Amino acid sequence: MDRRNFLKTAGVACAAATGARSARAQEHDTDPEEFVGVLVDTTRCIGCRSCEIGCALAHNLPVPDVQDDGALEAVRTTSETSWTVVNRFETDSGEVFVKKQCMHCWQPACTAACLTNAMAKTARGPVTWDGDKCMGCRFCMVSCPFDIPKFEYDEWNPRIQKCNLCNERLERGEKPACVASCPTDALMFGTKRELMEIARTRIYAHPERYVHQIYGEFEAGGTGWLYLSAVPFEQIGFRTDLGVTPYPEYTRDFLYAVPVVFFGMPALLYGLNLLAARTEAVRGAPNGAEHVPSPENPSTSE
Amino acid sequence: MAEASTGVSGGRLRFILSEMKPRGRWLTPFNVISIPVIIVGLVILWFRFTQGLGSVTNLSQAFPWGFWIGFDVVTGVAFAGGAYVITFVVYVMKEEKYRPIVRVTVLNGFLAYLFYAGALVLDLGRPWHIVNPIIGNSFGYNSVLFLVAWHFLLYMIAEAIEFSPAVAEWLGARKARRLLHAMTLAAVIFGITLSMLHQSGLGALFLLAKAKIHPLWYTEFIPILFFVSSIFAGLSMIIFEGTISEKVLKEYLGDKAGGHDNLVFGLAKGAAIAMFVYYFFKLLVFLHEGHWSELDTPWGWWFLVEVLGLVLLPCILYAFGARHRSLGIIKVAAVLTLIGIVVNRLNISVIAFNWQAPVHYIPSWQEIVVTLMIIFLEIWVFRWVVTRMPVYPGTNNRPAPAIDSD
Amino acid sequence: METYTYVNIFETKGLEYLLLICFLVLFIFFVRYLNAADKPS
Numbered sequence A: 001m002d003r004r005n006f007l008k009t010a011g012v013a014c015a016a017a018t019g020a021r022s023a024r025a026q027e028h029d030t031d032p033e034e035f036v037g038v039l040v041d042t043t044r045c046i047g048c049r050s051c052e053i054g055c056a057l058a059h060n061l062p063v064p065d066v067q068d069d070g071a072l073e074a075v076r077t078t079s080e081t082s083w084t085v086v087n088r089f090e091t092d093s094g095e096v097f098v099k100k101q102c103m104h105c106w107q108p109a110c111t112a113a114c115l116t117n118a119m120a121k122t123a124r125g126p127v128t129w130d131g132d133k134c135m136g137c138r139f140c141m142v143s144c145p146f147d148i149p150k151f152e153y154d155e156w157n158p159r160i161q162k163c164n165l166c167n168e169r170l171e172r173g174e175k176p177a178c179v180a181s182c183p184t185d186a187l188m189f190g191t192k193r194e195l196m197e198i199a200r201t202r203i204y205a206h207p208e209r210y211v212h213q214i215y216g217e218f219e220a221g222g223t224g225w226l227y228l229s230a231v232p233f234e235q236i237g238f239r240t241d242l243g244v245t246p247y248p249e250y251t252r253d254f255l256y257a258v259p260v261v262f263f264g265m266p267a268l269l270y271g272l273n274l275l276a277a278r279t280e281a282v283r284g285a286p287n288g289a290e291h292v293p294s295p296e297n298p299s300t301s302e
Numbered sequence B: 001m002a003e004a005s006t007g008v009s010g011g012r013l014r015f016i017l018s019e020m021k022p023r024g025r026w027l028t029p030f031n032v033i034s035i036p037v038i039i040v041g042l043v044i045l046w047f048r049f050t051q052g053l054g055s056v057t058n059l060s061q062a063f064p065w066g067f068w069i070g071f072d073v074v075t076g077v078a079f080a081g082g083a084y085v086i087t088f089v090v091y092v093m094k095e096e097k098y099r100p101i102v103r104v105t106v107l108n109g110f111l112a113y114l115f116y117a118g119a120l121v122l123d124l125g126r127p128w129h130i131v132n133p134i135i136g137n138s139f140g141y142n143s144v145l146f147l148v149a150w151h152f153l154l155y156m157i158a159e160a161i162e163f164s165p166a167v168a169e170w171l172g173a174r175k176a177r178r179l180l181h182a183m184t185l186a187a188v189i190f191g192i193t194l195s196m197l198h199q200s201g202l203g204a205l206f207l208l209a210k211a212k213i214h215p216l217w218y219t220e221f222i223p224i225l226f227f228v229s230s231i232f233a234g235l236s237m238i239i240f241e242g243t244i245s246e247k248v249l250k251e252y253l254g255d256k257a258g259g260h261d262n263l264v265f266g267l268a269k270g271a272a273i274a275m276f277v278y279y280f281f282k283l284l285v286f287l288h289e290g291h292w293s294e295l296d297t298p299w300g301w302w303f304l305v306e307v308l309g310l311v312l313l314p315c316i317l318y319a320f321g322a323r324h325r326s327l328g329i330i331k332v333a334a335v336l337t338l339i340g341i342v343v344n345r346l347n348i349s350v351i352a353f354n355w356q357a358p359v360h361y362i363p364s365w366q367e368i369v370v371t372l373m374i375i376f377l378e379i380w381v382f383r384w385v386v387t388r389m390p391v392y393p394g395t396n397n398r399p400a401p402a403i404d405s406d
Numbered sequence C: 001m002e003t004y005t006y007v008n009i010f011e012t013k014g015l016e017y018l019l020l021i022c023f024l025v026l027f028i029f030f031v032r033y034l035n036a037a038d039k040p041s
């Protein structure tokens, strides 16, 4: 993510956090490059799994058989053949269905991990994968806090598989396939600013219907996908211990230290070397040169 | 090594070819064990490259990194830390006492990087794209792994330069030797800086796995812990390896491979101090994170085994051994330390990684055979080099051909 | 949710400084113990 976007994101996050509608935030409203995302209202999801079908069709993945409710028995994760899955949770307030896919983090761990830029955050928000660059190190899988990227372990030329927010459709001006195929408005596509406003409005209007938290507002630094729920998020398969720090921040100090060490260490080491040479000369060693002849020492035997 | 190909007059080429021939007995126990392992390993690799990683490894979506990364790369590189410590002591601090073991340590370090860090290639899903972050069509500067990959590459070059005078001597290339020798100090300084950064960088990789590593092991200090522990890991490896080669290489080199008892006490002292500091680092991190309640869980006991049994105990043994001049105790300490490093590196990369997962990763036998294959191959090359090039003091074990073409 | 409550990240600093003092004292003893072997007895 470039600096401009970062500042913008920070601005959005601040504005969103305080609910302030400053003039500065206003002027972004028309910015075509503002990050987009999807709002999932789990109270509206009926578990029909149309989004799974839409996703599979849009990306040439095996189409799931949604008549078979057996698939909902166990909690599933996304896999190398399904970029999104809908899970069913039994909770205090009945059955809840939750769609799972890449969260399209604001500052993704996976792109910070990728050493080839195969995983990249596009200017609009989708996090995409490029097979011409990826070397299959799987560091993105290690670092993603939501365990999203999946790897084709049984291919000689494996790919990383994960939701790309239908980047190709967005470029044509269409909505993501899952959003387009959702019959109940459980999924809503838009910029994060708009989606946050809608989500908050729903909580204000029906405070008894929702827990007063929007998952994805701050989690792991904020994500593109946002969730509303009637029950605490722990009960429907979300990790609530991820913290609010964007993941790239965890390696920032180390990466800054690298040039610093490179500025300092060679000079320090050279200085120590000179000092050692002087000490030796003072001690009256045979000579202060780099290289003391001794019968033991083969490197002086020429 | 460049000299071998550039300055080739017929004589030198013939010399190199003659040196390729094996020496010594063939049916040694080592050969009997290693040759079948290497053959099986190659077969496994054939499956790995034609049918995917899943066909031979137990890696899964929840455990993307297994034994090949956790042991071969992360642990192997820590063990190779001895090279930068010893070159620091000898070339920078001019502590001539340790000069006799410089070459063998640098050689060990170089080969360790070549083979163990090289094992990374086996683990890559799309290894043909490994050049991408190097030739620059897609620099992922933002990645710690990018940094580590570059540092591996540069450090291998630095170590090759550090070792190259021995190659030049072997080939009898005097002028080249002088030139390479003059580059040594620069290569050493560059190499130490690189080592600091990639030893800690290997730890920094796991900073991004905050959500997955058990809280007793995850800390923002992982890079510093990795760096400090690589110092005593390297020193222990030198002691351990010295003990082995003393016994094994007798056949080829007589007593010359051994006989550095006196150095061992100095190394032990260094290791003791580094471990003492490391132990307090661990305590500090533990206090800072304050996961007291975790201590009385199976994970906590395992943590205590690592910190008390495999850091504090060998630290005390090293100190005791150095003070009372007991080689036996020092050897025990070295072995315990090495086990401790394996346990620590595997804890962070594999064992305490995704500790909440319902099914935990356990390496498959194929992964272990391939790892053994890599170790054996490294030992083969090591043996080939030390029996031909002047690696140990006083073993200029053949006359150089009487040519000097450069 | 850490965004809505006070989090003190320096809670353990006092303990850490105590540990530091212990370390320095122990380190002196440790080094003296190690170096005792070098002295002619």
Ligand code: SF4
Pocket: A101, A102, A103, A104, A105, A108, A109, A110, A111, A127, A143, A144, A145, A146, A147, A148, A149, A162
């Ligand atoms: S959820 Fe994971 S894969 Fe998706 S953007 Fe975030 S870090 Fe990357």
Ligand code: SF4
Pocket: A113, A114, A115, A116, A117, A118, A119, A129, A133, A134, A135, A136, A137, A138, A139, A140, A141, A160
């Ligand atoms: S597996 Fe591919 S996409 Fe993932 S971090 Fe490695 S190079 Fe990047």
